[in-house]
Amino acid sequence: MEYGKLFLVGILQAALIMLTAPLLDGISRRVRARMHSRRGCSIFQTYYDLFKLLKREQTVPPQASWLFTTTPYILVAILLLLAMIIPSITLISPLGLVGDLFAVLYLMALIRFFFSLSGLDSGSTFAAAGSSREMMLAVLMEPAMIMVMLTLALLTGSSNLGIISTQVASGQISLLNPAFGIGLIAFFLATAVETGKLPFDLAEAEQELQEGPLTEYSGRGLALMKLALLMKQVIVIALFVALFLPFGGAANLSLGSLIWGTVIFLGKLLVFYVLLAFVENAVARYRIADVTTITSLSFGISLISFVFYLVAS
Amino acid sequence: MAAGQFFVISILLYAAGAGASLLLGKVDRYANYVASVAALFAALTGMAWAVPVVAGGDGFTLDLTGFIPIAKLIIRVDQLSAFMTLAISLLTAATSVYSLSYLEEYSGKGKGLLGFFMNVFVGSMILVVTTGDAFYFLFFWELMTLASYFLVSFEQEKKESINAGLVYLIIAHVGTALIMLSFLIIASKTGSYDFATFKEAPLSDGLKTLAFIMAFLGFGAKAGIIPLHIWLPQAHPAAPSNISALMSGVMIKTAIYGIIRVAVDFLGASDWWWGLVVLIAGAVSAVLGVMYALVQHDLKRLLAFHSVENIGIILMGVGAGMLGAALDQPVLAVLGLMAGLYHLINHATFKGLLFLGAGSVLYRTHANNMEQLGGLGKRMPITALAFLVGAAAISALPPFNGFVSEWYTYHSLFLAAKLGNWWVTLAASVVIVMLAFTGALAVMCFVKAYGVTFAGSARSHYAETAREVPSTMIAGMFILVFAIIALGIGAPWLAPYFSSIAASVLNQPAVPASSGLIMYPAISSQGTLSTPLIAVLLVGLVTLPLLLVLLWGGFGAGKRMDEAPWACGFTYSSRMGYTASSFAQPLRVIFRAIYAPNTRVKGPRFTSRSYFEGRVHYESHAVSLWENYLYKPLVAAVMRTGTRIQKLQAGSIHLYLLYIIIILVGFLLMATR
Numbered sequence: 001m002e003y004g005k006l007f008l009v010g011i012l013q014a015a016l017i018m019l020t021a022p023l024l025d026g027i028s029r030r031v032r033a034r035m036h037s038r039r040g041c042s043i044f045q046t047y048y049d050l051f052k053l054l055k056r057e058q059t060v061p062p063q064a065s066w067l068f069t070t071t072p073y074i075l076v077a078i079l080l081l082l083a084m085i086i087p088s089i090t091l092i093s094p095l096g097l098v099g100d101l102f103a104v105l106y107l108m109a110l111i112r113f114f115f116s117l118s119g120l121d122s123g124s125t126f127a128a129a130g131s132s133r134e135m136m137l138a139v140l141m142e143p144a145m146i147m148v149m150l151t152l153a154l155l156t157g158s159s160n161l162g163i164i165s166t167q168v169a170s171g172q173i174s175l176l177n178p179a180f181g182i183g184l185i186a187f188f189l190a191t192a193v194e195t196g197k198l199p200f201d202l203a204e205a206e207q208e209l210q211e212g213p214l215t216e217y218s219g220r221g222l223a224l225m226k227l228a229l230l231m232k233q234v235i236v237i238a239l240f241v242a243l244f245l246p247f248g249g250a251a252n253l254s255l256g257s258l259i260w261g262t263v264i265f266l267g268k269l270l271v272f273y274v275l276l277a278f279v280e281n282a283v284a285r286y287r288i289a290d291v292t293t294i295t296s297l298s299f300g301i302s303l304i305s306f307v308f309y310l311v312a313s
Numbered sequence: 314m315a316a317g318q319f320f321v322i323s324i325l326l327y328a329a330g331a332g333a334s335l336l337l338g339k340v341d342r343y344a345n346y347v348a349s350v351a352a353l354f355a356a357l358t359g360m361a362w363a364v365p366v367v368a369g370g371d372g373f374t375l376d377l378t379g380f381i382p383i384a385k386l387i388i389r390v391d392q393l394s395a396f397m398t399l400a401i402s403l404l405t406a407a408t409s410v411y412s413l414s415y416l417e418e419y420s421g422k423g424k425g426l427l428g429f430f431m432n433v434f435v436g437s438m439i440l441v442v443t444t445g446d447a448f449y450f451l452f453f454w455e456l457m458t459l460a461s462y463f464l465v466s467f468e469q470e471k472k473e474s475i476n477a478g479l480v481y482l483i484i485a486h487v488g489t490a491l492i493m494l495s496f497l498i499i500a501s502k503t504g505s506y507d508f509a510t511f512k513e514a515p516l517s518d519g520l521k522t523l524a525f526i527m528a529f530l531g532f533g534a535k536a537g538i539i540p541l542h543i544w545l546p547q548a549h550p551a552a553p554s555n556i557s558a559l560m561s562g563v564m565i566k567t568a569i570y571g572i573i574r575v576a577v578d579f580l581g582a583s584d585w586w587w588g589l590v591v592l593i594a595g596a597v598s599a600v601l602g603v604m605y606a607l608v609q610h611d612l613k614r615l616l617a618f619h620s621v622e623n624i625g626i627i628l629m630g631v632g633a634g635m636l637g638a639a640l641d642q643p644v645l646a647v648l649g650l651m652a653g654l655y656h657l658i659n660h661a662t663f664k665g666l667l668f669l670g671a672g673s674v675l676y677r678t679h680a681n682n683m684e685q686l687g688g689l690g691k692r693m694p695i696t697a698l699a700f701l702v703g704a705a706a707i708s709a710l711p712p713f714n715g716f717v718s719e720w721y722t723y724h725s726l727f728l729a730a731k732l733g734n735w736w737v738t739l740a741a742s743v744v745i746v747m748l749a750f751t752g753a754l755a756v757m758c759f760v761k762a763y764g765v766t767f768a769g770s771a772r773s774h775y776a777e778t779a780r781e782v783p784s785t786m787i788a789g790m791f792i793l794v795f796a797i798i799a800l801g802i803g804a805p806w807l808a809p810y811f812s813s814i815a816a817s818v819l820n821q822p823a824v825p826a827s828s829g830l831i832m833y834p835a836i837s838s839q840g841t842l843s844t845p846l847i848a849v850l851l852v853g854l855v856t857l858p859l860l861l862v863l864l865w866g867g868f869g870a871g872k873r874m875d876e877a878p879w880a881c882g883f884t885y886s887s888r889m890g891y892t893a894s895s896f897a898q899p900l901r902v903i904f905r906a907i908y909a910p911n912t913r914v915k916g917p918r919f920t921s922r923s924y925f926e927g928r929v930h931y932e933s934h935a936v937s938l939w940e941n942y943l944y945k946p947l948v949a950a951v952m953r954t955g956t957r958i959q960k961l962q963a964g965s966i967h968l969y970l971l972y973i974i975i976i977l978v979g980f981l982l983m984a985t986r
Contacts, residue, residue: 014854054862054866055865055866057874058874060873060875060876061877062877063887065690065767066690073858077852077854077855078851080857081847096841097831097846098841098842098843098847103716103720105749106709106710106716106719106752107711107847109708109710109752109753110705110711112756113708113710116760117760117768120760120769120891121764122878123769123887123890124878124889128890128891128895132891132897132899133899135761136757138756138757139753140903142750143749146745147746150745153727154742157839158839159723159727159839159840160838160839163838216878220862220866224862292903
């Protein structure tokens with residue numbers, strides 16, 4: 001049965017993203033070290049960190065409730081689900097029936113909901129400040145993200161991510177369409193903000209907020225939270241890739257094209273991570289008050305993209 | 314006729330509950346039991362007749378003819394009426410179970426009267442949505458308004474309650490007057506007050522538009538559409554919490570019922586700009602409602618502003634449906650109306666739950682202000698869990714019910730945007746973006762509401778000594794928790810019913826809304842969703858991190874040690890925790906144009922002196938622009954005109970005789986022309 005096969009592909013995607021997220025982080029750390037003229041750690045260092053943390057005991061603030069301790073598991077589960085919905089290896093969405101782009105957007109909101117609540121639940125000031133910033137960023141980014149996604153959905157007539165990917169890859173949406181190209185720029189900015197890397201490292205701001213909502217996590221909780229954040233970076237990039245650069249994804253479910261699709265997908269991720277590492281090295285973190293410039297810029301660009309669609313229609 | 318008999322029994326039960334509660338007013342102890350139990354059984358009877366009608370589609374008519382000559386009391390129930398009754402009864406059942414213990418709060422303060430008004434209030438709501446005659450509709454509408462007015466200003470010792478009641482009464486009556494005008498316009502052409510004749514009223518386009526605008530503004534005042542919302546955040550928090558739940562959960566929905574009845578059923582949504590007006594009014598109410606909610610410190614006030622937001626979201630769906638009806642797009646019409654109706658009952662469940670949750674907090678702490686709470690999640694864990702479910706549902710997070718109805722709203726707007734009408738594409742797309750923005754703000758707002766009230770550490774003595782509420786209150790809340798889960802995860806099975814209700818209002822065939830576990834908006838290629846699969850997958854996928862932790866970390870590792878949060882080396886104090894104001898601070902600054910915050914700092918400012926002497930006094934208010942720039946000038950203008958007109962009334966009998974003569978001459982002239 002086709003659905004059964006697709007479900008397996010979904011599991012494969014989820015496993016791939018969960019397993020490679022720490023590796024990609026390791027590579028990005030290595031690249032940054034090289035740019036600092038350091039030798040840097042092994043590219044597998046992030047795995048070692050996570051495994052070490054899993055074995056440590058947890059120190060939990062006494063006022064924290066069950067919400068604080070269960071959030072890491074919930075976050076990883078939601079991210080795995082997202083990894084199954086967003087088409088990465090394939091062009092069609094493995095779990096396209098389960099959710100479309102609106103569902104993806106709101107599942108990402110679900111992540112933020114628990115992430116921020118865990119910060120508030122710890123009772124720590126730093127964690128709460130991070131929570132507040134996380135929510136603020138979401139509020140500021142949401143209009144731009146939906147505007148771009150809507151423009152793409154209007155171009156294809158469907159909100160199914162798989163159909164969008166397929167149409168972009170097969171050239172049914174021309175790459176020269178200004179609505180597409182300008183939307184790409186807007187969504188790229190949004191993706192950069194969503195990955196939470198420099199210069200948008202606001203919620204977890206390592207230097208001033210001690211990693212925001214992660215402040216009070218330790219041991220296995222911290223390991224899972226870190227894993228969740230790493231997975232989230234990959235998934236945000238995967239979403240961008242699915243919408244704008246789906247080329248090379250497997251068009252059918254034959255073994256050969258699946259393997260080829262996996263290789264291409266990993267290649268794209270690698271390029272993104274190296275690029276982001278360059279950016280991270282070159283810039284300083286945005287001040288919290290300045291971030292509106294970028295978010296409104298992104299929204300402005302997305303609006304232009306929509307206007308191009310509207311004029312052409 | 315079984316349905317009709319159940320209907321009569323249910324209304325009689327409300328009446329009996331009201332009467333008995335009033336009579337028992339002297340023996341205060343039992344009044345709340347009698348009132349609540351009567352309401353519970355009345356609600357169950359209501360559901361017993363409403364469910365088959367909603368499911369089967371066969372309504373009934375009860376001809377309870379004339380007590381007075383000009384109008385007949387006719388009960389005419391169709392699917393829409395039955396659906397509204399179901400929503401009202403569901404929430405009433407939950408609140409009446411909750412009230413059994415909750416009303417203990419009001420011992421010695423007239424519980425009997427409270428029970429009386431509660432039953433009258435609910436009974437009149439049911440009659441409003443089932444009456445088939447304009448005269449009696451207005452009569453029950455007024456009864457509903459008055460009963461709720463007395464409930465709002467029930468706590469007479471509080472000045473806010475009196476003020477809130479007054480503002481509510483005035484705006485509600487302006488609304489009623491407008492609705493009356495709208496009905497009179499239609500009735501003037503049909504010569505009857507019977508709703509059945511209203512549908513074929515031979516109205517000219519101009520009169521139709523006038524009737525629509527009057528009805529929309531009139532019902533809009535009750536629904537709390539911005540800028541007619543100012544009574545809502547005052548009145549809903551002032552009432553006892555079980556009543557707030559009913560007011561926010563279902564009373565304002567009767568206004569949505571009115572809008573659908575008049576604009577779609579009677580007037581046939583004939584112009585496409587009507588839909589646009591409803592859509593835009595909804596979008597503005599949604600965005601501004603949630604933005605105002607974000608800066609509130611009072612939990613119930615915050616929830617009241619969210620009602621403004623959710624009414625907006627419901628109107629987005631209704632507006633899209635009206636657009637479809639006017640543009641001859643039956644699929645869009647049914648889909649939009651269906652999304653609106655789905656959100657209507659969803660909002661009744663989660664807003665009811667949240668108000669009951671806020672009531673439970675109030676019951677144990679007696680503190681409205683979130684800043685004084687905190688840490689209740691450990692002390693009232695079951696209430697906290699219920700509130701969390703409500704918060705997730707109202708933030709439209711999958712797989713809960715709020716997401717399902719918003720998803721259908723998104724898709725009806727998306728379908729509208731695809732129609733090819735340039736203006737509609739523009740409007741629908743803008744509204745989609747506004748809905749997404751509303752969603753993001755709602756998530757932030759409820760992270761704040763839950764986080765500041767239930768999470769973190771207790772910030773006051775009341776919060777520290779709080780304990781779990783009595784079991785009947787928990788039961789009341791969990792009725793709604795189960796309803797939320799059923800409407801969310803059971804959506805693929807329930808969606809076709811909503812489609813059929815919407816279709817029956819529009820006289821169109823129902824659109825396919827789901828098949829098997831998968832929901833889709835009429836066309837499956839436009840998008841699909843499956844909340845049960847999301848729920849199952851999430852539960853299934855949680856096992857993966859659990860396995861990882863158990864296999865790698867082992868059972869022994871990861872023992873929990875309690876240690877105070879990091880406070881830069883100082884001793885942690887609960888005063889270091891984040892408050893509601895600090896959480897919303899970034900947005901207050903970014904959107905200062907909307908909040909127009911009035912901030913004052915007294916005392917030494919940024920100088921070295923500030924470290925050694927004096928207290929710094931900081932004060933910040935979010936100014937209500939609507940009140941300052943719309944209502945205050947309006948009130949002032951009315952007062953000024955009043956004073957001017959007063960000059961006519963000089964107290965001289967000769968002058969009055971002159972007026973009479975002038976008027977007589979005027980009439981004579983008019984008659985002879």
